[in-house]
Amino acid sequence: MLDALLSLVSSSRGTTYIEARYHLRAVSEINFVNGRLERVRMVENAGCGIRVLVDGCWGFSSTNNAAGLKDSLASAVSMARVLAGSKKHRVAGLAESKMVKGRFEAPVRGKLADVDIEEKVKVTKEAEAAARKNKVVKSASAIYRDMVDYKAIVNSDGAQVEIFDSKPEFNVTAIAKAGSQSATAHEGVGITGGWDDLFKKSHLDYAQAAADKAAKLLNAKYATGEKTTIILDPGMVGLLCHEAIGHTVEADFVLSGSVVKDKVGQKVASELVTLVDSGLSDISRNAAGTIGIDDEGVEAGRTPVIENGILKSFLHNRESAFAFDTPSTGNARAFTYSDEPLIRMRNTYIEPRSDRLDDIVKETKHGYLVKGARNGQADANGEFMFGAQEAYLIENGEMRELVRGASISGNAFDVLKSIDMVGNKFEYDIGTGYCGKYQPAKVDGGGPHIRCTAIIGGVQ
């Protein structure tokens, strides 16, 4: 495939830049609900996306037909010309970047293609049944999904890349019920890696953890809404990094007027905070957002966004990097062949420090320890919200009762400045999630436990 793309790219006339990306994705998915096979499917999706820059305008075209690449290129060029009349500011250039000539292979223990669909069905079925062994769990589901990707990327600036990626995920949901009360809990894992990497912990352990959590939450009261001390678990720290900070430092968003626009070099967080977005799986293995090389053929390494509280860098593709006169950080990602690369996060985390979790709790007079990341969103003004499955009340340095999950909110940079304790044990824990920005992206995030001040939503 690489050869076909090379010949296509070299044949192009009248374009400032051309990029051709072939992408074959095989998806397997199995979902059991209450003892029934809800869904089983395999999907094969293959094609080529071609992006061109003509007179400072972007055109993109995609086709599933490998024999029609020339027509598709012509279509991409005519798309770019469509904008010539009404685009105000032409793309001035793309940042000089070292174009990768080589390959990225996800480190895999237990190739997913070698695991028979029968085994995947069996594991999912067993986990779902195990979650319902708990008497108060009235409904359960287990879902297994994997994406196995082959990509070939060639561009007119010299990139020649092959990518072999493997991203499986597994999640168990348990719903406990008694009378009119109900509580939902999730336990899961999503990684870059193979079958044996995914199930380092048994599938039945995830089931039992989800069931136990739902049962505990069933009798829990609601939190009282207040602004207070909050201890975030690694998954919640991952969400904080992703939602509250990560989106505001995406350079396309910075250009439209994000709150951090003029803040590079300034103190935006407590000096305890070093926040990184990385295309590699730093500190701990198998992070789900690992890519190695981005979809513009740029190496996707470690990008420190905040170092000891000082804002250091935004997240760039080559176009935004040119505008900021800086190298691309390798954040250009496309979900399928028919999507164009956009600035997206990869693995976003806060680096660990020295505090033990026990000590963080002991030194908290009143507050909550929140666990179990759900979803989250961020806003233009730095305001964010994200959901937690569980929250434990802390009074005078002791963990008290469990209260029901709630949303946590605040202004991202106020919350970052309020961080006064950072734990010593690191974990990635949002790998089952996808980030949405016109197209999905597999991302991950994490950190140690941290202590901050934020609003916990609840009843008045």
Next chain:
Amino acid sequence: MQDVIRLAIKEAEALGAGDCEAYVATASESEVFIENNDLKQAKSQDSVALGVRVLANGSLGFYAVNSVSPDKVKQAATMAVKMARVSPRDKFNSLPSGRSKVAPLRGIYDKKAEAFEAGDAARLAAEMLQAAKSDSRVSVDSGNFTAALVRHWLGNSNGTLLSERLSAFSWSVMGMAIDGSDVSSFDVQSGSSHSVKGINVLSAADEFVHTVVNSLGARKIDSFNGEMLLTPAAAIELVEEAVEHSINSDSVQKKSSHFAGKLGRSIASPLLTIEDDATNPQGLAAASFDREGVAHRRNVVVEKGVLKKFLYNTYTARKDGVRSTGNASGSTTSPPSVAATNFIVAPGRQSLDSLVSEMKQGMMISRFSGNVNPVNGDFSGVVKGGRIIKNGELGHAVKEVMVAGNVFKCIKNLTGLSKERKVIHSSILPYMRFGGVSFTGG
């Protein structure tokens, strides 16, 4: 494409599948993106996709591929049968009988859409952008205009063979207002139409400008308990998702619906009437048949607060011994699930202005950013584009306000609906007002 469907069915039957269904969709799309207050990129895409579902002795297999070459069609059928062999048996798995009569639906295909070009999409995106920039404080982060011509075919081994064409236009604009160091909440406005005539990018742009500019100067407030007035967009996020989950027969059968066992009973204020109606061409989900080839129909789900019916596909209907309501859902890449089509809330008699004028203390919410638990209805999140209402007057914008409550209690405490409604893709909703909601200030 009919040959593709026949080939898939023939191949699956030869391999021992008792039942087979093949679903093919082709799409030709052009899309223009807006980013950072300018047009960003134009894109064209031609796609074809096939999904093959087989049932062998009651066991399900499904394989999808984005090609209709004979070898890929055969591969899809072979793999689907292979998967069915390792899947557990489920006696309720079946295909529709093939006797359902499907009448063509008018208003979902506009012949003029065939002459619509990428250049037209660029012109309309530019017009929307220009209207959004009519106020110099507005910054458009992103947006798009998309035009699509779609054709889909569905056939099965019970003799069903259907096809229809659809045209769809959709657009959106997202961003904020910036006044010095004051940055507003995000807002996003969108619109859609099946016809060229129905395209109206200016109304989305005007509403967007109005919302973000009025979100400037946001202040923190003290916590209180009062009334909540939701825009149609906020009602989708806060109310529609949980209600859709609960009227879905699949949720009922999985014991995760709050409405289970409540047919014929009052579950909401008498002000509330909800329809699921894929035959209404105003909604983007309009089509003449569902993902299994069953004819779409108008389903009155909630009438004056009373729960009237659940939504079914063939599988869930068979389990409950009833008929499918035409709610098999999904694309070519998945076996059919159950879902609402166009979700329509009947309008009220009052104007939006009169709903506001009646409120003593409350909040108008443009967007909700948070979590709704569709099983028990609990919600908790942040108010976006929120404005305080006191003594019937719409006041200043608010920031860092969280709202929490329960959707199912809210719909019982529904105190008003506007006569004005908005079409947002497949939702047609009025402004909705609820009593007794908790707001927590930061």
